[in-house]
Amino acid sequence: MARAPGLTPAAQPGLAGKLPREKKKKKKRFWKNKAREASRKPGGDPAAALRPPRAPEAFSQNWKALQEVLKQKSQAPGKPLVLSPRDSKKQPQVAQQDGKAEHQEVGMEQAGREAPTGSVPPASLPNGRAPGPPKKARGAERTEKAPKRTNGDISPKRGDLKHKKRKAKEVTAALTPAPPTEPDIWFDDVDPVDIEAAMGPEAAEIARRQLGAGGSSAALEKEQAFGGLTRALALDCEMVGVGPAGEESLAARVSVVNQFGKCVYDKYIRPTQPVTDYRTAVSGIRPEHLQQGEAFAVVQKEVAEMLRGRILVGHSLHNDLKVLFLDHPRKKVRDTQKYKPFQQQVQSGRPSLKLLAERILGVRVQQAEHCSIQDAQAAMRLYVTVKKEWERAVQDRRPAPAAAPDDA
Secondary structure (H helix, E strand, C coil): CCCCCCCCCCCCCCCCCHHHHHHHHHHHHHHHHHHHHHHHCCCCCHHHHHCCCCCHHHCCHHHHHHHHHHHHHHHCCCCCCCCCHHHHHHHHHHHHHCCCHHHHHHHHHHHHHHCCCCCCCHHHCCCCCCCCCCCCCHHHHHHHHCCCCCCCCCCCCHHHHHHHHHHHHHHHHHHCCCCCCHHHCCCCCCCHHHHHHHHCHHHHHHHHHHHCHHHCCCCCCCCCCCCCCCCEEEEEEEEEEECCCCCEEEEEEEEEECCCCCEEEEEEECCCCCEEECCHHHHCCCHHHHHCCECHHHHHHHHHHHHCCCEEEECCHHHHHHHHCCCCCHHHEEECCCCHHHHHHHCCCCCCHHHHHHHHHCCCCCCCCCCHHHHHHHHHHHHHHCHHHHHHHHHHHCCCCCCCCCCC
């Protein structure tokens, strides 16, 4: 008989009552066959295979957990469910469990029938096999395999920190270059300033000592030496600017040192004209220095008496004598700027005191504000290094004394 198009089996006439009856017959045959198989096995009870487990120990662990959750929910419907730490990650799914409770109950009944645990004997199972150990959840396996972490703390142990610090110190010590020595500065005719920029201040000091007299650093002041007036005295003045533009110079400080670098005179001078430029960056003079200064006439007289009959040493002495309105015999003046051997040594026609002290003495002066005492000491030290040669050259330039005429 051909089926009418568009009609389902349930919609066909005469078939509505057949399908439910056929399903019932199949279920009866299935359970009868199960009972026969259980009765054939020795010690088997056909009724036990058909009945679901009733004792609490006969249920599976999942079924017990579900029963505890449902029991807590029935006791306190207003409170949130208390789950185990393992299930804490699944809390958002709690709301969905209510709708699936009935479905899970049916599924757990079938699981209890097919795989009973606890006191059910192995013979009562349909296949006759003993139940295996309970399987662990996937989350539990991952938790066991994963290494434990202490709240994301990845800091090393205390011993590791000490080891790393010691290792870092060793590496730093190995990378730090050793200070230069005199054999390392073997090149000549190189400015110590360039050496300092390239190799550091230690190498520059060595170069200055090598360029100095005898290769040793010269001190500007001799310790434990005579502090009075000597045959040679060095003079230096600091000046300030007067006039409309501050271009005219006026003596503001006078310093005199003896042959050993000891200061024998140092006074500030009270200005006779209004100061328009203190030139502090170069002279180091400030207004408070001149307020308690000595009168110019007093200083001029004291310095003139001190220099009378002595050798006068200095750098660009004509400028110092000009502001003091003094004069000194030319044969007794030793100006380091005009000494030709110094000019040839530094290759300059008018070398500065700073250049001469650095190249010849290995001493750096006039780094910031000038000091008249230090400038006088540097000029005296330059003179002392070549005193014998300089005095011999002065004697050679003197004309020979005229011979007395013979008496006729």
